[in-house]
Amino acid sequence: xxxxxxxxxxxxxxxxxxxxxLVFFAVPFAAMGVASLFPKGEAGPxxxxxxxxxxxxxxxxxxxxxxxxxxxxxVISILLAYPxxxxxxxxxxxxxxxLALMLAVLxxxxxxxxxxxxxxxxxxxxGAFNSALLHLHLLSEPIEIANTRAATIIGFVHxxxxxxxxxxxxxxxxxxxxxxxxxxxxGAGPVQAFIHVILPLTLPGIMVGAFLTFVLxxxxxxxxxxxxxxxxxxxxxxxxxxIGRRGDFASASALSIILMVVVSIAYLACARWLKIERx
Amino acid sequence: MARTLxxxxxxxxxxxIFLPVAVLVLFSFQGTLFPIPPFNGPSLRWYSAVLGDARxxxxxxxxxxxAIVSSTIATLLGFLSAWGFARFHLPxxxxxxxxxxxxxxxxxxxxxxxxxxxxxxxxxxxxLIAAGIGHVVINLPLCxxxxxxxxxxxxxxxxxxxxxxxxxxWQVLTLVTAPMLWPALFASFFLAMTFSWDEFVIxxxxxxxxxxxxxxxxxxxxxxxxxxxxxVGSLVFGVSVVLAIIFELVAFRKRPL
Amino acid sequence: xxALVTVEDLSHRFGxxxxxxxxxxxxxxxxxxxxxxxxxxxxxxxxxxxGGFLQPTTGCVFIKGEDCTTMPPARRPTATxxxxxxxxxxxxxxxxxxxxxxxxGTPKAVRLARAQEMLRTVGLEHAFDRKPHQLSGxxxxxxxxxxxxxxxxxxLLLDEPLGALDLKLRxxxxxxxxxxxxxxxxxxxxxxxxxxxxxxxxxHVVVMNHGRIEDQGSPERVYGRPATRFTATxxxxxxxxxxxxxxxxQVRTPFGVFKTQDATRxxxxxxxxxxxxxxxxxxxxxxxxxxxxxxxxxxxxxxxxAAPDIDLLAQLPADAPVTVGSAxxxxxxxxxxxxxKA
Numbered sequence: 001x002x003x004x005x006x007x008x009x010x011x012x013x014x015x016x017x018x019x020x021x022l023v024f025f026a027v028p029f030a031a032m033g034v035a036s037l038f039p040k041g042e043a044g045p046x047x048x049x050x051x052x053x054x055x056x057x058x059x060x061x062x063x064x065x066x067x068x069x070x071x072x073x074x075v076i077s078i079l080l081a082y083p084x085x086x087x088x089x090x091x092x093x094x095x096x097x098x099l100a101l102m103l104a105v106l107x108x109x110x111x112x113x114x115x116x117x118x119x120x121x122x123x124x125x126x127g128a129f130n131s132a133l134l135h136l137h138l139l140s141e142p143i144e145i146a147n148t149r150a151a152t153i154i155g156f157v158h159x160x161x162x163x164x165x166x167x168x169x170x171x172x173x174x175x176x177x178x179x180x181x182x183x184x185x186x187g188a189g190p191v192q193a194f195i196h197v198i199l200p201l202t203l204p205g206i207m208v209g210a211f212l213t214f215v216l217x218x219x220x221x222x223x224x225x226x227x228x229x230x231x232x233x234x235x236x237x238x239x240x241x242x243i244g245r246r247g248d249f250a251s252a253s254a255l256s257i258i259l260m261v262v263v264s265i266a267y268l269a270c271a272r273w274l275k276i277e278r279x
Numbered sequence: 280m281a282r283t284l285x286x287x288x289x290x291x292x293x294x295x296i297f298l299p300v301a302v303l304v305l306f307s308f309q310g311t312l313f314p315i316p317p318f319n320g321p322s323l324r325w326y327s328a329v330l331g332d333a334r335x336x337x338x339x340x341x342x343x344x345x346a347i348v349s350s351t352i353a354t355l356l357g358f359l360s361a362w363g364f365a366r367f368h369l370p371x372x373x374x375x376x377x378x379x380x381x382x383x384x385x386x387x388x389x390x391x392x393x394x395x396x397x398x399x400x401x402x403x404x405x406x407l408i409a410a411g412i413g414h415v416v417i418n419l420p421l422c423x424x425x426x427x428x429x430x431x432x433x434x435x436x437x438x439x440x441x442x443x444x445x446x447x448x449w450q451v452l453t454l455v456t457a458p459m460l461w462p463a464l465f466a467s468f469f470l471a472m473t474f475s476w477d478e479f480v481i482x483x484x485x486x487x488x489x490x491x492x493x494x495x496x497x498x499x500x501x502x503x504x505x506x507x508x509x510x511v512g513s514l515v516f517g518v519s520v521v522l523a524i525i526f527e528l529v530a531f532r533k534r535p536l
Numbered sequence: 537x538x539a540l541v542t543v544e545d546l547s548h549r550f551g552x553x554x555x556x557x558x559x560x561x562x563x564x565x566x567x568x569x570x571x572x573x574x575x576x577x578x579x580x581x582x583x584x585x586x587g588g589f590l591q592p593t594t595g596c597v598f599i600k601g602e603d604c605t606t607m608p609p610a611r612r613p614t615a616t617x618x619x620x621x622x623x624x625x626x627x628x629x630x631x632x633x634x635x636x637x638x639x640x641g642t643p644k645a646v647r648l649a650r651a652q653e654m655l656r657t658v659g660l661e662h663a664f665d666r667k668p669h670q671l672s673g674x675x676x677x678x679x680x681x682x683x684x685x686x687x688x689x690x691x692l693l694l695d696e697p698l699g700a701l702d703l704k705l706r707x708x709x710x711x712x713x714x715x716x717x718x719x720x721x722x723x724x725x726x727x728x729x730x731x732x733x734x735x736x737x738x739x740h741v742v743v744m745n746h747g748r749i750e751d752q753g754s755p756e757r758v759y760g761r762p763a764t765r766f767t768a769t770x771x772x773x774x775x776x777x778x779x780x781x782x783x784x785x786q787v788r789t790p791f792g793v794f795k796t797q798d799a800t801r802x803x804x805x806x807x808x809x810x811x812x813x814x815x816x817x818x819x820x821x822x823x824x825x826x827x828x829x830x831x832x833x834x835x836x837x838x839x840x841x842a843a844p845d846i847d848l849l850a851q852l853p854a855d856a857p858v859t860v861g862s863a864x865x866x867x868x869x870x871x872x873x874x875x876x877k878a
Binding site for chain 2: 009010011012013014016017018020021024025026027028029031032035080083084087088091092102103104106107109110111112113114115117118119120121122124126127128131158161162215216218219220221222226236239240243249252253256259260263264267
């Protein structure tokens with residue numbers, strides 16, 4: 001049995017955190033929900049800001065843009081990060097691993113805004129990338145990467161390769177080394193051991209990483225705004241535009257709630273899938 | 280063969296990861312007006328420009344202040360609630376714990392938007408305090424999750440022993456529980472610090488005259504490519520790396536493994 | 537009959553540490569060999585080298601007459617039961633057991649039938665479709681055994697296979713292991729630090745310490761006539777006392793002269809005395825220092841009047857009237873005394 005101090009102490013310990021979350025998270029969220037029902041310039045409550053989203057092709061397009069970019073980023077990041085994490089976990093000698101891993105995530109520590117900006121330096125017309133290729137005569141004239149979807153994707157992949165390397169590395173290391181030994185002992189080659197044993201065992205971890213990538217990428221404003229520019233808008237850019245340029249809080253709220261719903265659907269899909277995998 | 284491939288692949292990924300940072304730092308020492316090739320330098324003129332820029336230096340101080348205060352509150356609330364949920368039978372415990380961690384699954388943009396509308400409605404002006412409140416919202420679930428995961432049942436026994444020896448509840452918390460959980464407390468405080476320090480969108484939406492450093496850097500960015508941005512970015516990077524190394528040394532060296 | 541496994545002059549270092557030092561060993565077909573030693577004795581390293589998971593710094597391993605020293609685990613005729621079992625958690629019990637055959641390309645119907653058959657051998661035919669986490673510790677142990685045996689290895693290597701089980705289950709699994717080994721006829725090499733487990737299972741015990749083989753032979757021989765001080769105290773308890781060989785077959789100890797087996801006259805030796813070879817009777821006057829009631833006997837520590845520094849261990853009848861401080865008279869079963877190098 002647990003030793004139970006009198007009940008005031010129990011509630012005193014958890015109430016501040018609960019209250020904070022209620023007042024500064026749940027209530028504002030509800031306020032946003034209410035605000036979305038009172039469109040700018042209309043007298044009564046209406047769903048016209050939601051209707052607008054489905055009726056206006058440019059709004060709808062920003063959601064599909066976001067989904068496309070996020071999907072591409074998630075897939076590329078996993079494909080790049082998995083072999084890298086594998087090398088860190090199993091090829092790099094044990095005593096160098098900590099250092100190798102720290103180095104691999106060092107640019108995490110630049111400020112988020114600065115990280116996107118530094119890719120702009122690399123990718124802009126007169127930037128390092130174009131200069132180098134021109135210098136090597138691999139290009140005859142500079143190519144425009146900054147202010148395109150490609151730049152947004154590169155900026156995102158850079159961040160998520162680091163994040164996924166961390167999570168996949170942790171995943172690989174927590175597997176008992178005996179799984180690999182047992183597979184080898186029973187005649188599996190490295191490829192077979194990977195396909196039949198290691199990959200299935202790390203799949204739940206990969207799914208968590210993929211979900212994290214999806215949630216963080218689809219809600220991010222900075223990377224598409226700095227690197228992708230305004231040629232094509234992603235959801236967060238559209239939302240910020242509603243406030244910044246138009247002062248339309250109702251529309252921004254409606255769009256935020258739609259974005260929220262999309263993330264929740266992704267969460268439900270992932271959660272269900274993960275559960276099945278674990279059984 | 281496989282080894283050579285591994286080395287090449289790892290080198291390529293390291294190159295990709297470090298490319299923008301290297302370019303950033305290199306051109307922070309640019310002597311001319313644009314942070315693009317060819318490199319003219321090294322020169323420290325942009326660093327002195329940063330240090331002479333009152334907006335950037337006050338942004339830096341504002342960021343440090345918001346980070347420290349919001350992380351302290353987040354860690355404190357996270358610790359108390361984690362302790363409460365781990366040690367006592369509370370009704371609807373799983374539901375309430377889920378509620379506390381809920382903000383983790385919501386984009387910063389949406390949290391900021393909600394607070395903006397809410398503060399507008401009840402008449403709280405945009406300020407550093409408003410941004411700090413937002414930072415506690417995003418960091419509290421993180422602190423709670425980290426500390427809650429470190430609360431084992433064996434520690435409950437140690438607390439019971441302290442109570443048995445006559446310690447009052449607040450003494451148990453301050454003399455036994457908190458020191459026992461020091462690595463988790465430190466980790467959550469430090470993570471909250473870095474997240475707050477780095478956070479842009481909430482601070483952007485909720486501050487007006489006094490802004491945090493990321494917002495000031497953003498304002499600087501609107502002027503286009505500028506070595507001054509490189510200089511301030513490199514400074515932030517340098518400070519963060521030093522903090523990361525301290526974190527590594529303090530938080531992980533003490534524990535076995 | 538030629539040996540199944542021959543290990544010649546095997547040494548291994550981890551950095552500065554010499555974990556195996558010139559170990560030589562042979563293993564006969566169908567035998568049950570137990571590598572016994574305290575932690576850090578090198579027994580697990582030796583097993584890893586036999587399994588192909590480690591390459592020795594120097595020395596050779598021959599299995600079935602073939603040099604396997606550098607052969608990878610998959611290609612050698614060994615299979616390992618890991619200490620944590622390493623059952624693949626995402627596969628059913630049946631798929632786990634069939635895994636080795638699947639890697640060999642055995643047709644599905646055949647390998648599933650063989651897996652089922654092997655599960656029957658270990659008494660788990662009903663568990664085919666379960667997942668490892670639905671089984672108890674002892675059942676997982678048997679699945680690991682089946683998974684290793686189904687590939688028909690010439691040698692089965694078991695790394696502390698009973699270490700994760702509680703005492704009662706351990707004793708029960710010992711009997712089963714022995715029975716399964718007799719049924720399949722495969723040579724087993726089993727690593728443990730539990731001397732009771734070693735004596736219960738082994739045809740051949742190999743006692744290891746500090747990377748060397750201290751002693752090896754049948755459990756009866758190793759227990760009854762230990763070759764070294766370490767063996768005499770690690771395989772059961774012994775009192776070790778210094779002695780002088782006065783003439784062949786007679787030694788002088790601090791508390792008396794005893795007849796023993798042959799030893800070179802005039803040399804200094806040690807005598808190892810098992811507690812069960814000390815009885816109440818005329819001979820050594822001693823004072824009882826400690827009594828520990830063990831149910832079927834009393835474990836007594838006595839100091840002989842002639843040599844009060846020596847703690848003489850004795851296993852006396854449970855109803856023997858001894859208490860701490862009382863004076864007793866003890867006698868030795870001198871034929872069972874073991875002469876060791878000083």
